[in-house]
Amino acid sequence: MGIDLSFKSPGARFNVRCAAIIKHEGHILCDNERGVDFSFLPGGRIKRGELSADALQRELSEELNAEIVVRKPLIVAESFFSLGSERFHELAFYFEVSRPKNIPFVLDKDCHRHDEGDSSFFFRWVETSPDAMAQVDLKPGPLHKHFVDLPKAPLHVILEE
């Protein structure tokens, strides 16, 4: 398997990511990295030569220790944003994924933890209400409404910060 699809040039980075929309009883599974003040959806970088759906299965197997079923592609997002001193150009593929059986549906505390090198990741079910989602600062913000009401047909969005 090839390198991660993440390519740096001075001051800029191009990334290709996959992410999982995992919903259960009015909640969505969010991922938080220790020391990072926003949340994101479970997933990660796609590797060269790897299909996006395969990448998602690999990432969730690493992060959630779960065999997942990728249901269908829901959103393709082209995002342009800044993080630290870098300008990001990101392609992201969002898939609807069934709740992994090993991830408990517990609220008001972390439902799963994953350590990777020096990083720790905490997973939490967040209610898909605007208030609750604003509190965890789930990125990318403009997609919240689509996480609440999943698009009926695949959606293409261009997000310029």
Added chain:
Amino acid sequence: MSNLTFDEGINRVNVRTAGIIRRDGHVLVVREDDDDFVCLPGGRVQRGESSLAAIHREMMEELNAEIEAPQLKYVIENFFWRYGKRFHEFAFYYEVEPPAHVPFVIDGVCQKGEDDGKELSFEWVPFSANHLCRVNLHPIAMRTRILSLPEAFEHHTVVDPEY
């Protein structure tokens, strides 16, 4: 600005956008120099550029056409070999209305152009898979995806058999 093309050895990662321009049962294809294959008109997306901005820019550069309201029809993750390179390509295909000034001449080259020092020859080809095979349309994934276009866009993953 630089293109979203990343080479390492024989591996290439590439982001492309192209126009599906259909008219009376035909689709507009383009040949670069004397290549033995044709493509849909378009080109590489640049860093910091959306696929939508890129399709507007490419149609202007290649066809001198100001296009209106291109409709995204496919996002294809495509794995294939070309020019001795192993491609992992993300391609955004937009349906584009035929530019009025491109002549609808269906026996041979209908228009010439130039891009990056390469000669471009445009042709209208019947958009059945048979005809698109005969003219060797690349990538192969597009031979069967032009005859009927989806209402909204679709995200497909296509791995060529020899990849």
